[in-house]
Amino acid sequence: MIALSKLNASAFLSKGFRPFFIGSALFAIASMLLWGLIYFFQLPLRFGNLTPFQWHAHSMIFGYSTAVIAGFLLTAVTNWTDEETLTGIPLLILFTLWLFARLTWAVMPYEPLLFGLLDIAFLLMLYYAVARAIIRARQWRQLAIVSKLLIIIVAYILFFLGAMGIVSGGANYGIYLALIAEIALILTIARRVFPFFAKVGLGLQTTPYSPIWIDRSSIIFMLVWLVMFLFFVDSPFTALISFLISIVLAVRLFYWHLPGLWGISLLWSLYLSIAIIAMGFMMLSLAYFESRLHYFGIHALAYGGLGLITFSMMCRVALGHTGRNVNKKYKLLDLALVSFVLGVVLRVLLPLLLPDLARVSMIASQALWIFSYVVYVWFFYPVLTQKNFVMPISKDNKEVRE
DSSP: HHHHHHHHHHHGGGGHHHHHHHHHHHHHHOOOOOHHHHHHOOOOEEEOTSSSHHHHIIIIIIIIIIIHHEEEEEHHHHHHOOOOOHHHHHHHHHHHHHHHHHHHHHTTTOOOOHHHHHHHHHHHHHOOOHHHHHHHTTGGHHHHHHHHHHHHHHHHHHHHHHHHTTSHHHHHHHHHHHHHHHHHHHHHHHHHHHHHHHHHHHHSSSSOOOHHHHEEEHHHHHHHHHHHHOOOOOOOHHHHHHHHHHHHHHHHHHHHOOTTTGGOOOHHHHHHHHHHHHHHHHHHTTTTTTTTTTHHHHHHHIIIIHHHHHHHHHHHHHHHHTTTTTTSOHHHHHHHHHHHHEEEEEEIIIHHHHHHHHHHHHHHHHHHHHHHHHHHHEEEEEEEOOOOOOOOTTTTTTTTTO
């Protein structure tokens, strides 16, 4: 009983972002190292009904990304609704489900029943915790978040049925559906938080303006594109919708571009990640004319979009919700963010322009990915495992705790 009470009171289990951000960072390192051994050195790992590439995609989309999303939503939904999601022992149970699924996936990907049931249990428990808080608070505007989380669960079930050999093509459909849902989710979150972050970080009187038609057209285009991309990927209409999404994102960035933006790393990294997502959609559009752009467009969305924005948000949330100044310059974090962006360039742009350097650039991009997350763990492990830092109030830091 004493041990349980200590766990319930521990700083590490006081908020969802603490275990999940450390866990996702460590997994980002381990899974990329293992992928390098599989891809470059043909590590003899059995994959069952899956391909090595599906293994890699699953690790990034369902392993890493869902952990970051869990940490963010468990924290943010509590702030939005004033309803507690998960802390203490229940949070530990959720984290353990995710962790055991990762360990099983790493060593026995040929046994989908084991890791699949653990992952589905994790996602359902996360959905219940988030949806319950939103429903109790009657914050129906947050249903946009819940609906995208539900799509991720459906996507995982599709992947699971494909891995089990029950649904032909289910693994690929699940991977792409989850990627689309996660991109839509982070764009929804970015639309809400970036204006506030910019206002606080740049000392503005009001939040940056963004026309309502951008929000409405984004929703319509993303819904249409989701269906078209999954079932009619080679259609010219799909290419057109991809192009329109890219343009809408570019217009949003035009309105959000502010003097001083590039002087705050946790602002420019969010801004740049959205720009890379816009580039990814443009590549997918142009893939109708040049098929190899599809591959680079997907990696722009995944590495440069999903990867960079989650890394940046992990930094911001970990600082802000432990009482630290999010607008202070942290040289080590600046280095990690620049390293991440350089990794995107080497993974997406360099092999596109210089195909002969594809192998070298891939190795380098993986190394930079690993370096960024090693820096994250080194910097944030003591931050996330200790009690909040109580920062004196001043005009420079009075609003840093989002």
